Amino acid sequence: MKKLDYRRLKSRSRHFLFGMNFTDGIVYKFVIYTLLISFSYIYLYPVLFMTVNSFMSVDDLINPGVKWIPSSLQFVNYGRALQVLELPGSIVGTTSYVLKVSISVTISSAIIGYGFAKFRFPLKNLLFVLMLATFILPSQVTMVANMLIFRNLGLMSTQKSMIYPAIFGQGVNAAIYILIFYQFFKTIPGVLMESAEVDGASQIKIFTRIAIPLAIPSFLIVFLFSFVWYWNETFITSLYVGGRITLPLKLQAFRASYETLFPPGTAGAELNEAIMLAGNMLTILPLLVLYFIAQRFFVESIDRTGITGE
Structure with missing residues (x-):
């Protein structure tokens, strides 16, 4: 009887610690959650540091005894930053610009990706390789040629210098977006397309009525990627468009703008x-607000688009 109770206790302990398949045991969960918390802390630490220190006073900043809890919350820091960055007008202007280029590059990438995935034409493989090569080339290599082209076309120092390349599939990191659509459209069974052709559907109708509805996850993930990349892009935007049309560009000139509003020596x-x-x-x-709103759709889109190559 004692041996039977001991075996039951041993079996229950083993199931509790390691589970039926090891992946449902407490040991496995402890290791996974420890790794997740550790990695998340590495990524969240800069944000936590900026958040805490942005509320500190000058005395707290130079006081080695103050680390994570300010002695008093200095909301005036955000008030002055709001003035310098000219919010909320800057958010509206930046969002308007980024939406135009993001939507343009998303639509063009979908059309190009569909063409590579579903049609056969001469030099297809070569063109596909050249398209991927555009992602490898740094923007510094092509900036002189692009500036000459944009100047001859009268596009320099206008938003059109970013919008037109996006429309024609040459936006920022467009090769990655095309590859995402290419991978997804390749997974659509050819029988589905052929049956639509038998029913008399044109290629445009097949793309708009069949391919696009199935590719909604791809559209979502490409749009989110492009939105974030265009939002954070400063080098190309400042080079071709000029001015301070986005928040990151205004942030680069934060010190000069601040000294204009609050001249040195102001008490x-x-x-x-x-x-x-x-x-x-x-x-x-x-961007943080956008991510928290769309994170569920973002994760589902990554899983459904096969972005990992699965």
């Missing part, structure tokens, strides 16, 4: 690290 208005961190937080805040 109680000296620029410090906390105010600059507040500006950083306000710049990335729209």
Whole structure:
């Protein structure tokens, strides 16, 4: 009887620790959650650091005893950062610009990806390789040629210099977007397309009525990727468009703008690290809000588009 109870206890303990298939045991879950918390802390630490320090006063910043809890919350740091970055007008302007180029590159990438996936034409493989090569080439290599082309076309220093390339599949990181659509459209059974052709559907109708509805996850993930990349892009935007049309570009000139609004020597208005961190937080805040709203759809889209190559 004692041996039977011992075996039952041993069996229950083993199931509790390791589960039926090891993946449902407490040991496996402990290891997984420990790794997840560790990696998430590595990625979240800069955001936590910026958030905490953006509310600190000058005394807290230079006080080695103050690490994570400010002695008092300095909301005035965000008030001054709002003035320098000209919010919320800057968010509206940046969002308007980024939406135009993101939607354009998403639509063009879908059309190009569908063409590579479903049609046969001369030099298809060569063109596909050249398309992928555009992602390898750094923007510094082609910037002189692009500037000459845009200047001859009268597009320099206008948003059209970013919108037109996006429309024709040459936007920022467009090769990756085309590859995502290509991978997804390749998974659509050819029998489905052939049956639609037998029923008299044209290629445009097949693309709009069959391919696009099935590719909604791909559209979502490409749009989110392009939105974030265009939002954070400063080098190409400042080179071709010029000015300070986006929040990241205004953040680059934060010090000069601040000194214009609050000249050096103004009592109680000296620029410090906390105010600059507040500006950083306000710049990335729209992207954080976008991610928290769309994170569920984002994860589902990655799983359904086969972006990992599965």
